[in-house]
Amino acid sequence: MKKTLSALLVGSMAVFLAACGGGDNSKGGGTTDDAAAPAEQGEAVTIRAGIGLNSEHPQFKGLEKFKEIVEEESNGTIQVELYHSGQLGDDRTMMEALQLGSQEVTVPSTAPIANFVPEFAVFDFPFLFPNSEVADAVLDGEVGTKFLDMLEEQNLVGLAYWENGFRNLTNNERAVATLEDFKGLTIRTMENEVHLEAFRALGANPTPMAFTELFTAMQQGTVDGQENPNATIYLEKYYEVQSYLSDTRHVYSPFVFLMSKPFYDGLTEEQQAIVREAALEAGKYQRELVRQANEAYITSLQEEGMTYTEISDEDRQEMIDAVQPVIEKFSERVGAELVQEVYDAIEAAQQ
Numbered sequence: 001m002k003k004t005l006s007a008l009l010v011g012s013m014a015v016f017l018a019a020c021g022g023g024d025n026s027k028g029g030g031t032t033d034d035a036a037a038p039a040e041q042g043e044a045v046t047i048r049a050g051i052g053l054n055s056e057h058p059q060f061k062g063l064e065k066f067k068e069i070v071e072e073e074s075n076g077t078i079q080v081e082l083y084h085s086g087q088l089g090d091d092r093t094m095m096e097a098l099q100l101g102s103q104e105v106t107v108p109s110t111a112p113i114a115n116f117v118p119e120f121a122v123f124d125f126p127f128l129f130p131n132s133e134v135a136d137a138v139l140d141g142e143v144g145t146k147f148l149d150m151l152e153e154q155n156l157v158g159l160a161y162w163e164n165g166f167r168n169l170t171n172n173e174r175a176v177a178t179l180e181d182f183k184g185l186t187i188r189t190m191e192n193e194v195h196l197e198a199f200r201a202l203g204a205n206p207t208p209m210a211f212t213e214l215f216t217a218m219q220q221g222t223v224d225g226q227e228n229p230n231a232t233i234y235l236e237k238y239y240e241v242q243s244y245l246s247d248t249r250h251v252y253s254p255f256v257f258l259m260s261k262p263f264y265d266g267l268t269e270e271q272q273a274i275v276r277e278a279a280l281e282a283g284k285y286q287r288e289l290v291r292q293a294n295e296a297y298i299t300s301l302q303e304e305g306m307t308y309t310e311i312s313d314e315d316r317q318e319m320i321d322a323v324q325p326v327i328e329k330f331s332e333r334v335g336a337e338l339v340q341e342v343y344d345a346i347e348a349a350q351q
Contacts (some may be wrong), residue, residue: 047080047266048277050088050107054209056235058293059107059255060084062162062286069278078271086212092191097153102261105143107255111192116154120147122334122342124194126323127316129252129346132163132291137349139254143342148256155261159279162255163287164229167296169248170238171225172218175309176246179203179318188214188226197326198250204318229253230306231290234297239304245308247298250319252279 001322047070055057055119060082067080088094088103091112097103110123122128129135138144139161148158169176171185189195191208199206207223217223218241232238233245258277262273302308311319331339 003194005045005267044077044079045271046265047078047104048083048088049080049107050083050086050094050103051107052086053084053089053232054235055084055208057084057232058286058289059164061289063107066278066282068146069281070274072097073274073278078274086121090210090212095258096158098258098260101260104260104263105258106259107162109190109253109255111190111195111253113256113258114192114194115148116156117150118350119150119334119338121192121330122339123193124149124192124251124253125327125330125339126194126198126219126250126343127320130350132165132252132287133350134346135163135252135254136287138342138345141345141349143345146341151256151258152261157259157261157304158203158256159259159266159276160257162257162283163290164247164253164255165231165290166231167227167229168253169225169227169246169250170233170242170244170306172221172241172243175244175307176248177309178315179322184236185223186224188223194326194330195251197329198323201323201326203322215241226305227251229290229294230297231293234293234300234304239301239306243300243306244309245298245306247311249311249316255286 010231049063051057051059051063063080063082067082068079070078088097091106091108092115094103094106095108095112095116098106110120114121114124129138144161151158169187169327171187173185174181175181176185179202181201187199187204187205187206188209189199189206190211194207209217209223213234214223214226215238218226218238225244226238227248227250228236228238230245233242242349258276259279264275267275298308
């Protein structure tokens with residue numbers, strides 16, 4: 001009888017405690033409305049951060065640094081889950097997930113962002129930045145901030161610029177050293193109008209394709225080549241299916257650290273400050289890593305059997321001249337005044 005009474009008493013207490021501790025779910029999350037509500041002090045939230053590149057790339061190392069900073073500064077109340085190699089989808093899919101609030105972070109290049117905010121196309125103008133230092137000065141200054149602010153209309157928050165790097169050409173047909181060498185090459189590009197028209201102006205046949213499909217396409221000969229920074233070329237093992245690498249440096253490609261606006265708006269002011277500072281600090285770390293890698297991997301790619309070709313100043317100028325009509329065309333689309341503001345900032349950064 002005593003045992004029966006004890007069991008009933010324990011059961012009653014369990015029901016009472018459950019009612020006290022779990023009866024109000026309005027502060028917890030689990031619905032779209034809950035996610036947008038300000039987080040309570042000390043309440044745990046989770047950030048799912050996804051990218052297309054693999055776990056060895058400096059971009060992922062930057063995300064690991066972001067995770068480390070955020071979890072430490074928030075005393076574990078913000079947890080960060082990391083996904084690489086397109087596990088959460090391609091850039092467009094992940095950006096759309098951010099807009100819906102079903103994913104919290106992704107770090108795409110500016111090229112796919114231009115499909116959402118057309119003004120970002122200016123950062124894909126060929127031969128825009130002369131070097132990384134000038135790019136830093138412009139992107140981290142007033143002009144860069146102006147572009148990040150444009151993202152909010154698309155339900156996105158831009159927290160920082162990271163770096164993908166200068167994009168170089170690889171292919172399986174021949175060494176590319178001159179403008180003439182581009183002719184007839186089928187080159188995979190991102191789904192970006194500026195890139196497509198620039199390669200047409202250079203004489204190539206650009207083919208937009210998802211990043212996750214690229215290796216197989218080169219392996220099967222669907223495309224002759226592709227264009228990416230050296231770190232991506234090496235870490236994705238494109239040397240297994242590509243023979244020639246040229247230092248075309250035709251586009252400087254920034255990454256933009258994006259957060260879902262519904263999620264960001266649901267954070268406390270303190271949590272917002274933590275993720276902002278973490279994105280900036282991790283970005284400085286990531287930039288240094290990617291610059292070291294892009295330089296070092298030139299040697300590594302040659303050791304893997306690729307033929308490396310440097311472009312002379314004279315030949316590079318011919319390429320710049322060939323794409324000038326593309327720059328003029330898209331300057332009108334983006335807005336001549338805005339484009340001029342970017343070029344003025346570049347000029348000021350070089351003085």
